[in-house]
Amino acid sequence: MALDFMLAAAAAALLNIGLLGGIITTYIQNMRLIKSYFTIGLVLVASLFIVQNLVIVIFWSKLYIAGPSIKNIVDAAAPYLFSINTAQSAGLAVLLWITRR
Amino acid sequence: MPSERAFFPSLLDFSSIGLIGKIILALDDHSSSGGHYFDPRFKRVLWYIIGSTKGGVNRARILELINSHPANPNQISSELKLDYKTIIHHLSVLAENGLIITDNKESYGATYFLTPLMEKNYDSFVEILAKIGKK
Numbered sequence: 001m002a003l004d005f006m007l008a009a010a011a012a013a014l015l016n017i018g019l020l021g022g023i024i025t026t027y028i029q030n031m032r033l034i035k036s037y038f039t040i041g042l043v044l045v046a047s048l049f050i051v052q053n054l055v056i057v058i059f060w061s062k063l064y065i066a067g068p069s070i071k072n073i074v075d076a077a078a079p080y081l082f083s084i085n086t087a088q089s090a091g092l093a094v095l096l097w098i099t100r101r
Numbered sequence: 102m103p104s105e106r107a108f109f110p111s112l113l114d115f116s117s118i119g120l121i122g123k124i125i126l127a128l129d130d131h132s133s134s135g136g137h138y139f140d141p142r143f144k145r146v147l148w149y150i151i152g153s154t155k156g157g158v159n160r161a162r163i164l165e166l167i168n169s170h171p172a173n174p175n176q177i178s179s180e181l182k183l184d185y186k187t188i189i190h191h192l193s194v195l196a197e198n199g200l201i202i203t204d205n206k207e208s209y210g211a212t213y214f215l216t217p218l219m220e221k222n223y224d225s226f227v228e229i230l231a232k233i234g235k236k
Contacts, residue, residue, distance in 0.1 A: 036232045
């Protein structure tokens with residue numbers, strides 16, 4: 001069960017990267033036309049969110065190959081990370097919708 | 102002279118604000134230009150609609166055109182050389198966000214105008230407009 005949460009959390013992180021890819025594309029297009037702290041800031045924020053989700057995916061892959069030595073910790077943390085990533089997916093989906101509208 | 106603080110006078114108790122509140126108010130004071138006050142919250146909405154959405158620059162061009170003379174979607178489409186359906190979509194978004202208004206939405210040739218709020222805060226828009234296309 002914990003493994004399911006772990007894989008789902010990683011899948012949500014990958015989904016987040018995809019959503020952020022869509023968002024940052026628009027942000028970069030706008031930044032090329034409007035040079036301001038606002039447009040540059042948006043690109044920076046979206047970039048950092050991509051970094052965050054990449055780190056999450058790497059982190060979980062490391063845990064996945066770590067073996068049974070830290071199984072209890074992984075089992076306890078997996079549902080929470082799944083919740084965090086899924087909430088972020090929902091938020092980013094709304095942001096993408098607003099951005100592309 | 103209208104003040105940005107006059108919008109919600111009953112909601113703000115300036116005597117009891119903390120350090121962060123004072124900083125925000127100080128920043129707000131800097132957002133005025135040329136003796137004209139405008140609402141910084143409205144400016145943020147403008148920035149978001151123009152600077153962070155697909156087609157934001159075209160929306161800015163539409164606002165600029167409507168400010169110069171109220172126009173219907175056909176006129177806007179031909180003057181800006183943009184697809185009619187694209188114009189209709191942008192007009193819908195701008196109207197939903199309270200930036201423009203029309204006399205008759207159902208009519209084919211409905212004329213669009215800036216809302217009083219947009220007119221009042223037009224200086225904010227000019228500031229954003231000045232940054233479009235700058236390298």
